Amino acid sequence: MGEALRLLIENATATEMPTEHILRAAELIRQAAAPLGEHRRGRFDTASADDLLGGIRLYNPVTGEGSAFAPPVDMHREGDLAIGTCTLGRAFEGPPSFAHGGVSAMLLDQMLGYAVTTAGHPGMTVRLDTVYRSPVPLYTPLRMTASITEVNGRRVTATGAITTTTAPTTALVEATGLFVALRSDQAKRLFGPVLDRSA
């Protein structure tokens, strides 16, 4: 379903069809959406397809295969380096034919988060500094990298970059992120209801 939804968003964003076709499509989309909404999970319920502790989040807005608007980014580790790949479609456009800057920050937040989490230092982003060196092109295979640069108690710093796959040494956007490991009282305060319900 995620793939179908992403095709829908891409075509709906890029379409130049006449108004009557768009109105007809809107009606069909409403008809398709209605039965899905008959049984929904609440705010604190994790998706039945998810495995929180195993890191599986089907609807994550960056990596989720089931997400309507995740590119989705495919992530893996090679030694100390986290690597991600994706191609951004029309829905991610900011400046004409290039990605929105907030999208680049979102991709890098997730990349850095993946790098620290898979290195055994899970935490939440408390700071993300982005440097935009060149616009990120749409419809172009992208490569992202991230790695930890410092572990200081509960604070972990990571850096990363977005490049194209054809020019992997030319950073288009760079980011440095600070992640903080939650104390148990913080984890309970923020995620208690979710953990209780998924236990």
Ligand SMILES: CCCCCCCCCCCC(=O)SCCNC(=O)CCNC(=O)[C@H](O)C(C)(C)COP(=O)(O)OP(=O)(O)OC[C@H]1O[C@@H](n2cnc3c(N)ncnc32)[C@H](O)[C@@H]1OP(=O)(O)O
């Ligand atoms: C396979 C699966 C992959 C899975 C991959 C998953 C990737 C997920 C990536 C997405 C990540 C996100 O987007 S997370 C969502 C965005 N982030 C958030 O919503 C976080 C919002 N912030 C907070 O809720 C809070 O800041 C907390 C709970 C995180 C921390 O509480 P706090 O009161 O601020 O900090 P506290 O625990 O006292 O402090 C811890 C230490 O960090 C320092 N510190 C805290 N904030 C900052 C800051 N902005 N800049 C500098 N330093 C800071 C403190 O000074 C302290 O230093 P010292 O005294 O120890 O020296």
